[in-house]
Amino acid sequence: MDTPAVPLPQDAREQAVLDSLIVIRDKLLLLKQDRTTYIRSQDIIPLYDETISRVKELDEIRTETGNKEENRLDKVLESCFQLLSLFYLTIGRNNDIPASYALTSTIKRLLDHLTEADLYSAKDLESIKSTLSNLSNSITQAKTHDSKPENSPYLLKLLSNRVGKCLAMLENLQKRLGRIGEPLLATHEKLISILRSISLANTKAKFSSTEVQKLQKQLLDIGEKRKGDQFVNEDGSVPQGSVEIGELYQRVFKWSEIVLERKGIMPEQFRPTYHTLVGIRNELEKLSLTQAWALRETDLYDFQRQLDKIDESRQNGNFYDDKGRPADLYTQRTMLYLIRRSYAYIYSFILASEPVSEALLPIYNQLQTLKRCLIEVRNSGGVSSVRELYPYSMKLNSLDNLRVDGKFVVNGDIPEGQGSVSELLAECFDLSYDLRVAAEESATTDTDGK
Structure with a gap:
């Protein structure tokens, strides 16, 4: 999806930076679309370093000119950081x-919507x-103790500002929730649900x-608990937040009636956008x-871009x-629900992304499944014989045999996440060993009993 139309930079030097960033973004997009091979660290880190170099140039230019107006360069730079962030998760x-950028973007969107709707729970x-x-x-640690080359001062400042804004928004939302007293929090949670x-x-x-009628019945059951x-x-006393809960109840009931x-x-005029949102x-x-088996983190980029474009097309919230x-109200609320969801x-x-390169994910996922199976066997009473x-x-030995000098090697590369995979493999071996010992002890006891 194209970057939303915004003014081009007026400064020729900014235009040169923009041209360089467009090349970087396009390279990242090509990598994202290539499913014939795994993404490697050596594919991504040079592009990240190049992006940071362009950012330094931009910072120097704007320090000199004093220009603070956002133009297309800022949008393309945002796309680069978003893609790079998702690639860092992928590898x-x-x-x-750098992996934190995409997460801060999504959190900011969620907080914007929670603030706008004023419909949320403590959870x-x-x-x-x-x-x-x-x-x-993580940002504080990177600033004070970490001298890694990827910890660009510009990126740290950008992320620090983003997190600061998000924390301020979160504090405001928590204050709003503070209007509701403890006795009514469970009711509030149920109404939101x-x-x-x-x-x-x-x-x-x-x-x-x-x-919907069944849900409305649950709503009416809550309403019957009211007095006047x-x-x-x-004891008949009115708890803090009773007015707010009453308003929320009416709001939910009205929505059920509209639905x-x-x-x-x-x-009809909103169906194309609606169908796009439902599809997403x-x-x-x-x-x-x-x-765990189907998602490459960079796939999220296209979803985010589509959602951002639709979300940003609104005027005064509609x-x-x-x-x-x-x-109308029904259309607005329906489409906003889909965006927020x-x-x-x-x-x-x-959040659920594992610190394991996609090259190692097939092995990691197999081990996760194996671990769950072994735990299930243990919780079900173990095995009656070692043969089981x-x-x-x-399976464990076949996966262990994939290692070369203790490392999992894929196409001649040593992907990121070796520690996580090796740790999981060791856990599976421990579970298997414990089950084996228990089975042998049980067999010995049975023999002695005879």
């Missing part, structure tokens, strides 16, 4: 600073808070009025089921058709 260098904020804390610690379930039902391929239109404590009335039918959501949902007519999927994928462990032992 298993998750703990390196929504917990994960983001933990992630931002980890990012902040029902709201999202209604929105999910509203965007399914086949709309089910029955499904207020949510109260068992039942519209039955998933989108106005559905693709991401499929990936969530097969992520969508407009080709004739400049605004979307998709960003949430992307966030979860980045043969399939597991054969």
Whole structure:
């Protein structure tokens, strides 16, 4: 997808930097599209170094000219950093600073939407808070103790500012949530859950009025607990946040009524955008089921770009058709739900990314499956004889035999993530050994008993 139309740089030197960055971005896009081979560190790091060199040039130019207006150069630079960040995840260098860029972008989007909608729960904020804390610690450590070449001062400053803004937004959201007293937090959580379930039902391929009516029934059950239109404590006192919960209840109920009335039918002029968003959501949902086996982190770039373009096309928070007519409330909320859900999927994928190069992922995933099987066998009471462990032992040994001088080598390269894979392999061997010992002891006991 093309970079959104923005002014070209006026300074000839900035234009030269832009031209260089476009070449870098195009190289990254070609690498992203190439599925014939694994991405290697030596493919990515030179492009990262080249990007940082161009950034230094840009910084010097703008320090001299004092220009702070954003132009196309900034957009292309953002695309480069976004791609490089996802590539760092793909090659298993998750703990390196460049890998953090894509995560901060997604968190910022999520926080923007949570702030705009004012519909979120404490659970929504917990994960983001933990992630931002980890990012902040990593950046601080990189600034004070780390002299790695990839820790560009420019990138560290950029990420530090981003994380700072996100933390400020998070604090504001937490303050808003503080309006609700402890007794009503569970009710608040349930109302948010029902709201999202209604929105999910509203965007399914086949709309089910029955499904929405069941959710509405849950909503009405909560409403019946009110006394005089207020949510109260068992002793009849009115807890903090009763008014806010009452307003939220009405808001969710109104939404359920609108959804039942519209039955998933989108106005014709907004259907192309709606179908695009549903397609993105559905693709991401499929990936969530097969992520470990099917996802290359750079695949997320195209999803992000499409979502960003649609999200940024809004004016004053709303969508407009080709004739400049605004979307109605139903259309607006439905499409915003799809955008937010998709960003949430992307966030979860980045968080779940393993610090293992994609070249080693097939081995890593097999070991993960093997570990789960061995744990399941152990939790089910173990094996009755050592022979039952043969399939597991054969698989473990076949994977162990792939190592050359203790390293997993793929096409002559030693990919990132050796430590993670070796550690997982050792865990599997330990589990297998413990099961073997238990089986032998059991067999000995049975023999002695006879």
